[in-house]
Amino acid sequence: MPLIDTDVHEGFAGIKDLVPYIKAPYKDWLAQGAWRGFSQPFAYTSPGNGNRADVQNEDGSASVSDPAMLKRDLLDEYNVTKAVLTGYFYPTGLKMQYDFASAMASAYNDMVAEKWLSSDPRFAGSIQVNARAPEAAAREIDRMAAHPQMVQVMLPIVDDIAYGHPYYRPIFAAAERNDLVVAFHHTVFAQGPYGMGLHYIERHSLIPLAIQGQVISLILNGVFDEFEKLRFIILEGGFSWLPHTLWRMDREYRQGRVEVPWIKKLPSQHAHERLKLATQPTEDMTTDQLLKVIDLIGTEDLLVFATDYPHFDFDDPDAAIPRSLPDGLRQKILWKNAADLYGFDIPDQHNRATAAE
Amino acid sequence: MPLIDTDVHEGFAGIKDLVPYIKAPYKDWLAQGAWRGFSQPFAYTSPGNGNRADVQNEDGSASVSDPAMLKRDLLDEYNVTKAVLTGYFYPTGLKMQYDFASAMASAYNDMVAEKWLSSDPRFAGSIQVNARAPEAAAREIDRMAAHPQMVQVMLPIVDDIAYGHPYYRPIFAAAERNDLVVAFHHTVFAQGPYGMGLHYIERHSLIPLAIQGQVISLILNGVFDEFEKLRFIILEGGFSWLPHTLWRMDREYRQGRVEVPWIKKLPSQHAHERLKLATQPTEDMTTDQLLKVIDLIGTEDLLVFATDYPHFDFDDPDAAIPRSLPDGLRQKILWKNAADLYGFDIPDQHNRATAAE
Numbered sequence: 177m178p179l180i181d182t183d184v185h186e187g188f189a190g191i192k193d194l195v196p197y198i199k200a201p202y203k204d205w206l207a208q209g210a211w212r213g214f215s216q217p218f219a220y221t222s223p224g225n226g227n228r229a230d231v232q233n234e235d236g237s238a239s240v241s242d243p244a245m246l247k248r249d250l251l252d253e254y255n256v257t258k259a260v261l262t263g264y265f266y267p268t269g270l271k272m273q274y275d276f277a278s279a280m281a282s283a284y285n286d287m288v289a290e291k292w293l294s295s296d297p298r299f300a301g302s303i304q305v306n307a308r309a310p311e312a313a314a315r316e317i318d319r320m321a322a323h324p325q326m327v328q329v330m331l332p333i334v335d336d337i338a339y340g341h342p343y344y345r346p347i348f349a350a351a352e353r354n355d356l357v358v359a360f361h362h363t364v365f366a367q368g369p370y371g372m373g374l375h376y377i378e379r380h381s382l383i384p385l386a387i388q389g390q391v392i393s394l395i396l397n398g399v400f401d402e403f404e405k406l407r408f409i410i411l412e413g414g415f416s417w418l419p420h421t422l423w424r425m426d427r428e429y430r431q432g433r434v435e436v437p438w439i440k441k442l443p444s445q446h447a448h449e450r451l452k453l454a455t456q457p458t459e460d461m462t463t464d465q466l467l468k469v470i471d472l473i474g475t476e477d478l479l480v481f482a483t484d485y486p487h488f489d490f491d492d493p494d495a496a497i498p499r500s501l502p503d504g505l506r507q508k509i510l511w512k513n514a515a516d517l518y519g520f521d522i523p524d525q526h527n528r529a530t531a532a533e
Numbered sequence: 534m535p536l537i538d539t540d541v542h543e544g545f546a547g548i549k550d551l552v553p554y555i556k557a558p559y560k561d562w563l564a565q566g567a568w569r570g571f572s573q574p575f576a577y578t579s580p581g582n583g584n585r586a587d588v589q590n591e592d593g594s595a596s597v598s599d600p601a602m603l604k605r606d607l608l609d610e611y612n613v614t615k616a617v618l619t620g621y622f623y624p625t626g627l628k629m630q631y632d633f634a635s636a637m638a639s640a641y642n643d644m645v646a647e648k649w650l651s652s653d654p655r656f657a658g659s660i661q662v663n664a665r666a667p668e669a670a671a672r673e674i675d676r677m678a679a680h681p682q683m684v685q686v687m688l689p690i691v692d693d694i695a696y697g698h699p700y701y702r703p704i705f706a707a708a709e710r711n712d713l714v715v716a717f718h719h720t721v722f723a724q725g726p727y728g729m730g731l732h733y734i735e736r737h738s739l740i741p742l743a744i745q746g747q748v749i750s751l752i753l754n755g756v757f758d759e760f761e762k763l764r765f766i767i768l769e770g771g772f773s774w775l776p777h778t779l780w781r782m783d784r785e786y787r788q789g790r791v792e793v794p795w796i797k798k799l800p801s802q803h804a805h806e807r808l809k810l811a812t813q814p815t816e817d818m819t820t821d822q823l824l825k826v827i828d829l830i831g832t833e834d835l836l837v838f839a840t841d842y843p844h845f846d847f848d849d850p851d852a853a854i855p856r857s858l859p860d861g862l863r864q865k866i867l868w869k870n871a872a873d874l875y876g877f878d879i880p881d882q883h884n885r886a887t888a889a890e
Contacts, residue, residue: 220792338727340735368726369739369746370695377789378697378753381782382726385742389726396735416777419826423773423816425738430817431846432734435577459780460787468825469776489788 177507178257178522179493180514182454183361183411183482184250186261186292187239197283197290202276214269216364218376222488231486239264240486243295250485251298254493257511258520260300261292262411266332266363268307277306278316285320293325300518302330302359310343314350321354327518328357328409333386334365335372340390340397352403357517360390361411387413388421391451395425398438400446407450407517412484415453416461419472422447448475452517454482455509457489458496466501476505480514534864535614535879536850537871539811540718540768540839541607542621543649544596554640554647559633571626573721575733579845588843596621597843600652607842608655611850614868615877617657618649619768623689623720625664634663635673642677650682657875659687659716667700671707678711684875685714685766690743691722692729697747697754709760714874717747718768744770745778748808752782755795757803764807764874769841772810773818776829779804805832809874811839812866814846815853823858833862837871 188194191211198206205211223229231240231249240246251259265284270277281304293301303320305313320326329351331339339360351358367373368382387410394400394408425443433439441449461469470476483491497509515522545551548568555563562568580586588597588606597603608616622641627634638661650658660677662670677683686708688696696704696717708715724730725739744767751757751765782800790796798806818826827833840848854866872879 222789336727338730341731366726368749369724369743370693370750373695373750374698374754375792377782377785377792378749380789381749381753381778381785382746384777384781385745386726388742389739392725392735392738393727393730396738397731414777414781416780417774419822420741420771420773420777420816421738423818424741424771425734427814427816427846428734428738432579432737435732435734457784459777459784461780465776465829468829472822472825489784 178511178515179255180258180260180481180511180520180522181250181254181256181483181485182260182409182480182514183262183456184246184259184485185240185264185487186243186246186288187241187264188287189239189241193241194280194283194287197286199279199282202279205276214364217372218379221376226488227486228488228490243292246485247296250483251296254483256298257522258298258300258514260302260327260518261288262302262330262359262361263288263304265304266330266361267304268332268334268337269363269365270306271308274306274309275312278309278312281306281313282316282319285316289320289323293323299325300327301325302328303356304330305347307331307337307339307344307347310346314346317347317350317354317356321356326356328359330359330361333360333362333390335367338389338393340393340399345402348399348403348406352406357407357409359409359411360387362386362413384413384417388417391421391447392425395443395446396436396439398436400450401438401440407452409452409454409480409517411454411482412456413453414457414459415455415473415479416459416469418447418453418478419469422474444474448478452478452480452513455479455496456482456484456491458491463498463500466498470505476508477513479509480517481510535868535872536612537615537617537838537868537877537879538607538611538613538840538842539617539766539837539871540619540813541603541616541842542597542844543600543603543618543645544598544621545644546596546598550598551637551640551644554643556636556639559636562633571721574729575736578733583845584843585845585847600649603842604653607840608653611840613655614879615655615657615871617659617684617875618645619659619687619716619718620645620661622661623687623718624661625689625691625694626720626722627663628665631663631666632669635666635669638663638670639673639676642673646677646680650680656682657684658682659685660713661687662704664688664694664696664701664704667703671703674704674707674711674713678713683713685716687716687718690717690719690747692724695746695750697750697756702759705756705760705763709763714764714766716766716768717744719743719770741770741774745774748778748804749782752800752803753793753796755793757807758795758797764809766809766811766837766874768811768839769813770810771814771816772812772830772836773816773826775804775810775835776826779831801831805835809835809837809870812836812853813839813841813848815848820855820857823855827862833865834870836866837874838867
């Protein structure tokens, strides 16, 4: 069976890897060490500094900077047909020096294109932007969309941006005119309603709230209505919260739609038609519970598989999407829904076998 | 069948109603008009200024200040056996002038005791506090707990307080030593991860996130472990998000419990044993969907019915808890679970009928 992994975190060994790609005057900034990194305010986070214990980079860095290693340990090991690279370097995290942040996004995109996408046709890419400068982000999307392996725009989830705000419309317009998906992924800055929480497992439990807040913001502020062709994917936020979020928005919409007359469909209908959710991290559900959740979501077409490689809470496809699921549903989650979202041309192996007979 | 309504919003006609109860020097403050009210930053909120269209106070105020009217329109109309008064005047909303806020809580409690609780034995009361002054709140709890109809401490959900923080421990200690339930209810200040949202239906959709954040804060910061006898109830936040929240916390706990060695049970076990959730607002679910959600919660003992009278999104018991549910489950939601939580002595009407034969 084909397998599409929608959330694979490529990286770099150090910020020096971006020096060849960044424009003046920032090449000098980086060369002079003008980068303090993004950090989390917890003394302790998770085992292995966030990575799987078996992910050991030769240079000692925490991210996976070697495409050959990632191909061997993920693509070949798990027979991945397509891997969508999502990064974990999100310049939107920089609240100051927005032109520098936009330049860092461009440098990162050029690095990914040259070092990663060219190395294997199984890789698809995400265009990184600095969302705090929306017009510059739109120009970057237009620039990178020409690359045939770039399939989406990555909007990182930070503490102070709800993407339904009219500020960010130029980014969605650029994604739509370039026929790109819009993906959302949390960052080390994502937080819940009362900040980041006081322990790391609290902070990590709050991530789905940061994501639900984005879905609510996007749909109830009309992004789905204004950009009718655009499709969206939520990464690394799980999915078992979706029935509640859709029911709640539907109830609010039925009661209060006089406030938002530009929203033309029930929120759940918008989501059913144009939202996907990557399954990782799947919680510890039985097959029966998983089937109930999917039934409550109301369609089998929303979930797409992801491993979150190389992070510590990696989902193995067999553990997360059990073989006891009906085969048709399992195929949808493991590859068909993602192939539909991204337009990947993946022959069904069963059909290929039949044709060969 | 008995019926317990766990969320009934009594109020007052105007702040002048508190003048007889408040201590010096604040009696003069109030008499001089030193009260600006709590307001929401939306031009438009909901039909009827937040109330059911049929709730018409003779004095024109938005809250229900007349116990006789509430008894007629809610208790008698719906055959309510017990109504837990929860207020909607939460002095914790005042970020400044904390001694005044604590005095307002005391004045409100005395008003409720004199005007409401004494008027009908069907009323149970909530002790209001200013949570921003935890030691003063604890003293207020000790003072009011002597009233036999006071059954719980009300902790309001505002924008900047996560009750798992060690600041608030004196409040939980006072509730526990007085054998009171701790109730949580949102206020006009509740917000999601990115503030209040840009439209009222967005803000109203974000309320369950503010509540989930509290459940996560309480359990993962050890409040359930430190106060082993304490029981908790969530009001007006719905419940269909609970399966996700419990699964997520359990997954995080299994991965990361080395960070929080004082948590001795799976988060879901803590919730199953000591958390209740009022059903209002129930979303538009079919009976089958409602049964699936309860199955995913993992126990029938957590849900308790509430109308949210007099608010516009009032839940009628028959509409919210359909007669097509199994009778035993319906009895648990409509009264048995709440009777267990609050220790109400309510004879089962079936047993009474049998005994009378």
